[in-house]
Amino acid sequence: xxxxxxxxxxxxxxxPRVKSTTPSHIRxxxxxxxYSTEMMVECSRKLLKYPLGTRFKxxxxxxxxxxxxxxxxxxxxxxxxxx
Numbered sequence: 001x002x003x004x005x006x007x008x009x010x011x012x013x014x015x016p017r018v019k020s021t022t023p024s025h026i027r028x029x030x031x032x033x034x035y036s037t038e039m040m041v042e043c044s045r046k047l048l049k050y051p052l053g054t055r056f057k058x059x060x061x062x063x064x065x066x067x068x069x070x071x072x073x074x075x076x077x078x079x080x081x082x083x
Contacts, residue, residue, distance in 0.1 A: 008059055009028055009057070010032065011028050011056050011060075012028075012055045014026075025040060027040065035072065041058075041074070042071060055083040057080065057083055058078070061074075
């Protein structure tokens with residue numbers, strides 16, 4: 001992974017309103033250019049322990065798995081900031 005692909009972005013917890021193993025998911029907030037609010041975020045499960053709507057600043061990049069749908073990735077061991 002190229003470290004120049006990573007950037008700080010703001011994400012938030014939300015209720016996906018679909019059947020899921022977790023009651024909340026993480027997505028980018030709107031207005032951040034290439035980071036669509038439709039993209040999912042792979043991150044530490046610690047972020048899911050905060051109330052719905054909590055915003056976080058994370059260091060992440062856009063990626064995909066073998067040509068699949070794009071998503072945002074940050075290492076689960078990296079720190080994040082609650083905003």
